[in-house]
Amino acid sequence: MSLRPTLDFLLYEWLDAAGLNARERFAEHSRETFDAVLDTCERIARERFAPFNRLVDTEEPRFDGEKVILPAATKDAWDAYAASGMLSAAQDYAIGGMQLPYTLEAAAGAFFATASISIGGGLLTVGNANLLMAHGSEAQRRVFAHNEFSGRFSGTMALSEPQAGSSLSDIATRATPDGADYESDPLGPRYRLRGNKMWISAGEHELTENIVHLVLAKIPGLDGRLVPGTRGISLFIVPKKLVDDEGRLTGERNDVALAGLNHKLGWRGTTNTLLNFGEGRYPVRGAAGAIGYRVGQPGEGLRCMFHMMNEARIGIGMAATALGLAGYYASLDYARNRPQGRPVGPQGKDAAQPQVRIIEHADVKRMLLAQKAYSEGALALMLYCARLVDEQHTGAPEAADEARLLLEVLTPIAKSWPSEFCLEANSLAIQVHGGYGYTRDFPVEQYWRDNRLNMIHEGTHGIQAADLLGRKVRMEGGRGLMLLAGRMNATIERALQRPALAEHANALAQALQQLGATTKAAWATENPAEALANAVPYMQAFGHVVLAWTWLDVLLAVGDDAQDAAAVGRRGAARYFFHYELPRIGAWLQVVARRDMSCAQFPEAAF
Incomplete structure (x- = not known):
């Protein structure tokens, strides 16, 4: 397929x-x-x-x-x-x-x-270069970003540290001015960086002439101390090999050293590294410390980095979606060709009858339909988000601003929903294969291993959920959430005019009302500890409502009378989602609305 x-x-x-x-x-x-x-x-x-x-x-x-x-x-x-x-x-x-x-x-x-x-x-390379195009100087764009776009250089994002993980406020990498003339370097204010960065994808390889690391670090104050929290974080370009102001390699290796390779469950073909900056293995220009060029103003590093992080989050959503699709295609092919068992008739099974292909069994169809609904629905959502990016950059001012706000609300969903439910699709792909799915004779076990990383990649589920419920649905007075609800209601109104879609439209309307009421209930006490105690179930329910809307909107582009296999398939996948998946939101939203503290207040000693 x-x-x-x-x-x-x-x-x-x-x-x-x-x-x-x-x-x-x-x-x-x-x-x-x-x-x-x-x-x-x-x-x-x-x-x-x-x-x-x-x-x-x-x-x-x-x-x-x-x-x-x-x-x-x-x-x-x-x-x-x-x-x-x-x-x-x-x-x-x-x-x-x-x-x-x-x-x-x-x-x-x-x-x-x-x-x-x-x-x-080129996910990270393009994201790295796009950040520099938005926040870098003219020289930084020309020397680093343009060479990344050509494929001559590649790029990374170096955020996490062994002791800090996802808590960026606790990073300890230091950046100190490199000499009295540090501000006059043509490539930007020049610093010496010292520290360690962990989980750096594509952090070391020979695929390109150079690797451009974008590194978060803190500039010490006059007393030598680092500013606590995220306010003191700045952003630096740290190339693996030094270049002149025309982008030519100078022949000098920067003080960036590979400390080790991380060997992961999946994505095994991608180098994932622990990098030491400024440990002195490669002293450059007579001193230890990796040379880096500041991007933007001091203290604005995290703001700049979010440009790349948000782009990467949508990219990870697409990666999870693609893996879900790959597993679906593989298990569909297997189900169409694997004979096993006999159908159940009015008198039970007849052992004298020949075996049938497993796609003829109802439960195998259930597993394939779930994969199709998850993966093709996620693909539609990812392309819708991409369409919003185009609207943000090329639409009329009002439309561009609406696209910006919609993306703010949808980005945690675009990253997290496919990484959870397309992973579930990969699990079902293994199940369709039976015991063979657990072996390396078939590709579905690799798809599952590769996809398992995406719930962690670029911000864990918990981080995305806290961002969604704690910030995105309330930002600018909740305007982004209201815009999204408005788009959903517009789809509902159009679908109600088509009798074949009225049932789905009414179900989505009810789910949207429940989601809105739960959002208010979560914040009824204005206590973040209570509101966010069940942020992940909230995000799961929110994502399901978004996917139901996506499927309903897709069906509006399918003629009610169309009987080709693709049209029948889309209607069937949407029906599956509305009948089997959307009803699940009730249990998720119930604990959110009640501000249930069962998990948050569970005593450690009782585990």
Whole structure:
């Protein structure tokens, strides 16, 4: 089964992506150019990524004492991806970009993620460069970002530290001015960094000429102390190899050292590292300390970094979605070809009858329908969020502001919902395979292992849930939540005009009302400890309401009389979601509305 027909439907029949060509920025594009991009990415993913997904899982990165060794297939895949132009797909023509809508960039990226998330595309590199385009100086954009867009350099984000984890306020990496002339360096105010960073994806490799680390660190005050909390965090460009102000390598290695490789459950083809900055292994210019160039003003590091973090969170949602789809396709193929058992008739089973394919069993259909509803629903949501990005950057002022607020509310859902429920889809894919699914003879166990990381990647479930209920639904007086509810109500009103969709529309209306009432009840006492005690169940319910709305809106693009297999499949997946999934929100929202403290107040000694 191919991803392409689903992408084509969502892009052109649901989101009207071709309509973006009426905007000045995309005026030179057409449906034909969009299709050519999708064709190219589909081909590269099929030829350079998919055949090597198992290889990079079994031949993990290793360090030979000098450099990290990766399979040749990883380098070939990176080179093909860079040559495709997708690293700079959304950038201006003037710097070698294609000025593609982000909606198309996200759709094209789904091919690579489905083929091999472990080989990966340019998620962090593009996010790193986009941050510099937004917050860096002209020289930083030209020297670092432009070389990342070309594929000559790659990029990372270096946030976490061994002792701090997700608590960025506790980072201890220091950045001190490098000499009296530190502010006059053409590449930006120059500092020496000392500290350790953990869980750095693509932190060391030989795929590109250079690696551009974006590092969060604190600048000590006059008394030598670090400012507590996040207020003192600044952002620095720390290249693996030093460059001049034209981006040429100087031949000097920066004081950034690989301290070790992390060997994970999944994503085994991606190097994941512990990096030491400024430990003195590679003294540079006569002193220890990694040279870094400050981005923006002191103390604004976290604000700048959120540009990359939010982009990465949507990227992780797409990665989780793609893995869900990959598992669905694999288990669907298996179910169509695996004979086992006999159907139950009015008189029970007849052992004299030949075996049937397992797709004919009701419970296997249930598991396949769940995967389809989760994964294709998540894909629609991710592309909708990508469409909001285009609206934010190219829409009229009022529409752009609405898109900004909708993205604020939807980003925790876009990251967390696929990472939980497309993981469940991968678990069901294993179950469809039975015992074979637990072996490495089939790919579904790898998809599950790869996807399990995404509930942690770029902010855990708990972090996303606290952000959603603690900040996003209340920001700007709750305007973002009201905008989202308005869009849902507009879909409900349209669906009520179509008898075939009225049942779903009424169910969504009831769920939306329950979600709104629960949001108010959670904050009735204005006590954050009570409101956030059940933030994760709130987020699960919120996500289910969003996915139900997404499916209902998708059905509005499907003709009621259409009887082709794709239309029947979409109606069936939506029906499954409304009948089997949406009713689950009641239990989740009940503990939130009651501000149930069963978990929060459970005594440690009683565990």
